[in-house]
Amino acid sequence: MKKNKTVSVIGAGVAGLASAIRLQHAGYEVTLYEKEGIPGGKMNVVEKDGYRFDLGPSLVMMPELYREVFELTGRDPDDYIPMQRLDPMYAAFFDDGKEKFDVSSDLVSLINTMEGISDKDAQGFLRYLTDIYERFIVAKDHFLQRPFRNAKDFYNPSTIKQALKLKTFDSADHMISKYVKDDRLRQMLSFQTLYIGLSPKSGPSLYTIIPMIELLYGVWFIKGGMHTMAESMEKLFLELGGKVHYNSPVQEILIENQEAKGIRLADREVLSDLVMCNADFPYAMKNLVKDSKAKGKYTDKKIDSMKYSCSCFILYLGMDRKYEEVSNVHNFVFSKNLDENIDQIFSGDKLSDPSIYLYMGSKIDSSLAPKDKDGLYVLMPVPELSTAKYEWTDETTQYYREKALKSLKNLPGFENVEQEIVSESYITPLDFESKFNAYNGACFGLQPNLLQSNHFRPQSKAKQCENLYFTGSSTHPGAGVPIVLLSAKIATEELMLDDK
Numbered sequence: 003m004k005k006n007k008t009v010s011v012i013g014a015g016v017a018g019l020a021s022a023i024r025l026q027h028a029g030y031e032v033t034l035y036e037k038e039g040i041p042g043g044k045m046n047v048v049e050k051d052g053y054r055f056d057l058g059p060s061l062v063m064m065p066e067l068y069r070e071v072f073e074l075t076g077r078d079p080d081d082y083i084p085m086q087r088l089d090p091m092y093a094a095f096f097d098d099g100k101e102k103f104d105v106s107s108d109l110v111s112l113i114n115t116m117e118g119i120s121d122k123d124a125q126g127f128l129r130y131l132t133d134i135y136e137r138f139i140v141a142k143d144h145f146l147q148r149p150f151r152n153a154k155d156f157y158n159p160s161t162i163k164q165a166l167k168l169k170t171f172d173s174a175d176h177m178i179s180k181y182v183k184d185d186r187l188r189q190m191l192s193f194q195t196l197y198i199g200l201s202p203k204s205g206p207s208l209y210t211i212i213p214m215i216e217l218l219y220g221v222w223f224i225k226g227g228m229h230t231m232a233e234s235m236e237k238l239f240l241e242l243g244g245k246v247h248y249n250s251p252v253q254e255i256l257i258e259n260q261e262a263k264g265i266r267l268a269d270r271e272v273l274s275d276l277v278m279c280n281a282d283f284p285y286a287m288k289n290l291v292k293d294s295k296a297k298g299k300y301t302d303k304k305i306d307s308m309k310y311s312c313s314c315f316i317l318y319l320g321m322d323r324k325y326e327e328v329s330n331v332h333n334f335v336f337s338k339n340l341d342e343n344i345d346q347i348f349s350g351d352k353l354s355d356p357s358i359y360l361y362m363g364s365k366i367d368s369s370l371a372p373k374d375k376d377g378l379y380v381l382m383p384v385p386e387l388s389t390a391k392y393e394w395t396d397e398t399t400q401y402y403r404e405k406a407l408k409s410l411k412n413l414p415g416f417e418n419v420e421q422e423i424v425s426e427s428y429i430t431p432l433d434f435e436s437k438f439n440a441y442n443g444a445c446f447g448l449q450p451n452l453l454q455s456n457h458f459r460p461q462s463k464a465k466q467c468e469n470l471y472f473t474g475s476s477t478h479p480g481a482g483v484p485i486v487l488l489s490a491k492i493a494t495e496e497l498m499l500d501d502k
Contacts, residue, residue, distance in 0.1 A: 006031050007501065008274040010265050012252045012290070015043025015438075016059075016483055017473040018280030019235040020071050020490035025278070026242040027075050028498060033274070034244065035265065037251035037439075042232030043280070044438050044445065045483070051425035053320035053377040054370045056229055058445065060361045060379060061197075061332060062222035063215050064484035068231060071487065072238060082234035084225045086366070091221040092332035094190050099335065099412035105190065107220045119184050126181035130191070131214060133181075138211045140167045146479045149492050150457035157457075170206040170452055177207035189340050193357075196383050198481040199311020199446030201348045203341070206452050212482075223331060227363050227370060228483075255279065255286075255470065257293040262470035276469045276497060283460045283476035284308065284441035284448065291467070298466035306388075309454060311446035311481065312347050313386045313431035315402045319378040320371065320425030325362070327415025333360040335409050350389035356382045356402070358409045378419075380406050386444040387431050394432050403428070447476030455480065462493035463500070471497050 007030050011022045014036035026032040040046065046057035062068065062085065069079035090104040090111070103119075106112050116124035144164040150156050156165075169177075178192045192202035194212035202209075224230045236246065254266040255277055264273035279286050287300040294301075337343040337357040346353050361379040364371035371377040382402060384390075392398065410416045431443030440447070448454050459478040464470040473493035475481035480489075 007276065008033070009276045009278055009497075010035065010272060010274040011278045011280060012255070012265060012286075013037075013043060013280030013474070014041040014232075014236065014246065014248075015280050015474060015486075016045050016232070016235075017475075017486045017490040017493070018043070018278070019232065019239060020487050021278050021280065021473050021494050022244055023071055023235060023239050023242065024074065024490065024494040025497070026239060026244040028494070030276075032239075032244045033272070034239070034246045035250045035252050035267070035272075036246065036248050038437070039248050040232075041236040041246070042229055044434070044440070045228055045232045047227070047229040048318045048427055050318070050427055051320050052372040053318070053364075053375070053425055054227065055318040055377055055379050056227045056361070056363065057316075057429065059228050059483050060363070062224055062228070062483075063212075064219060065222045067484040067487045068224075071235060075238060075242065077238065082238065083231055085222045086225075087220045087222050088331055088366075089220075090330055091216055092334060093328070093330040094186070095333065095335045095413065096186050098338070099414065101186070103186070103190065104330070107217050112217065116187070119187055123182040123184050123187050126183075127187070127191075130178065130181040130210070131217070134210050134214045135218070137168055137208060138214060140164055141208060141211065145456055146485070147488060147492070149462055149496055150478060151461060151463055151496070153457065155457065165456075168208050170208050170455075172207040173203055174205045174207050174210045175202040177210055186336075189336055193334070193336075193340070196312070198450055198485075199383075199444060200449055200451065201344050203344055204348070204451065206450075206455070209450070221332065223363070223366055225367060227367065231483075252281070252290060254292055255290045257291065257296045257467055257470070260293070260296050260466055261468045262464075276471070276501070278471050278473060278493060278497065280474050282439050282441050282447055282474060283472055284310075285439040286472065288441075289439075293467070296464065296467035296470070298464075300460070305441070309449040309451055310386045310388065310442045310444035311449050312383045313434060313440075313443045314429075314445050315382045315384050315399070315406075315431070316429050317378070317380040317403060317406055318427045319380065319423050321376050321378060321419075321422050322424045323422055324374055324376050325415050328360075328362070328413055329365070331362055331365050333362075333413075334358075335360065335413065347383050347385055348389065350385045350391040352392055352401070353382070353384065353405065356384075356405050356409070358382050358406055360410065360413075378410075380410065382406055384431065386442045387435060388442040390431075394430055399428065399430060441476075446481035447474065450480040462489070462496045
């Protein structure tokens with residue numbers, strides 16, 4: 003690396019911040035450009051009437067990857083992102099809230115819950131853990147932490163041998179059903195593919211590593227909520243000497259002769275030696291990369307033909323009381339017919355009986371709500387905009403609001419929840435599209451289906467343009483905060499490899 007090479011990073015999302023930290027620490031002069039006024043991208047915050055909500059991500063898994071960003075620079079992560087482990091990790095509600103299961107990562111408690119359902123299913127569950135753990139090690143060692151720059155990086159005897167061990171051709175739901183027969187347990191072990199916007203009925207069985215990671219490594223909470231991670235990464239980047247420009251949307255990546263030269267803002271051009279793009283890859287290729295040769299195979303037609311993850315409708319409700327009747331921070335309320343619910347999310351039909359996720363950070367952190375009050379974050383997976391067979395209007399918002407509140411009312415203590423709301427805001431797929439440039443409002447980027455994973459997924463290094471690199475949920479290895487942090491690691495290593 004030549005001394006003081008400059009890097010323009012587009013977007014202060016999780017991967018943009020992590021990439022900026024890694025590059026600044028490595029000796030580059032890094033400047034970050036963010037269209038919004040605060041860091042985090044979808045790891046944002048909603049503050050209203052004394053209540054504070056995480057806007058998007060809310061559940062911490064694989065905490066060692068969060069900590070690694072700080073440890074890399076010689077910092078103690080506990081000084082930036084103090085965490086505590088949650089046990090139980092979450093509650094699962096079935097049959098209109100009448101049945102509740104506390105899901106723990108403590109083996110004694112977990113087996114007690116499993117045996118309460120069925121001894122045979124408890125035995126099958128342990129077999130599932132053994133099988134998926136073996137596949138997780140293969141994925142971690144051979145796929146998740148490395149790039150696939152060229153076809154030969156995948157199509158070689160060694161890698162193909164490892165790929166076959168992943169057994170990716172089965173679906174997550176079908177794979178789980180081989181081990182457990184009870185519908186409730188099957189749903190508790192397969193719904194987590196929705197964390198990355200993918201249907202458990204069509205998503206590769208490998209993604210059943212997600213519940214395994216929860217069960218073996220725990221679910222954690224960062225004091226102050228997830229946005230503490232974004233704020234702390236920004237703080238670290240500035241401590242390292244990096245520069246950030248907010249309210250500075252990038253309009254174009256400057257490219258000459260298939261070589262990135264910098265970026266164009268509304269009022270000026272900024273030249274730099276290298277460009278790291280954390281804008282959603284499909285959006286970036288359609289809107290920021292205007293040079294047709296630099297697009298390569300990712301033409302506008304190609305981008306439109308790709309498969310996208312689901313979106314979300316989220317309510318942020320400030321309440322005038324505490325809800326002691328529900329004790330967990332994270333709660334999943336399952337539809338009576340989850341299979342139909344999943345089908346409707348990915349077919350684009352309006353949801354008739356949606357499942358919801360209820361997150362109450364104020365249960366563990368009093369700073370997130372006024373004294374003796376709770377804040378309710380209520381998330382509903384919904385179709386992304388290009389799949390939806392209906393327009394997203396005010397009437398659509400009201401329809402899904404009513405569905406969410408109806409589900410909440412079935413929980414103990416929530417019977418009068420609608421009358422107890424004192425502050426309210428929400429976000430829709432249209433907001434994800436306009437505020438965060440999430441293509442089609444797809445919260446998790448490109449679907450990580452079989453033909454959009456590993457070497458099939460957009461890679462960090464631009465194929466047809468030098469000095470340009472991509473990071474984020476639509477690039478390899480995929481979506482979810484821990485995986486996006488790996489994306490930043492891969493992208494910066496690729497950049498530095500080329501710059502030797």
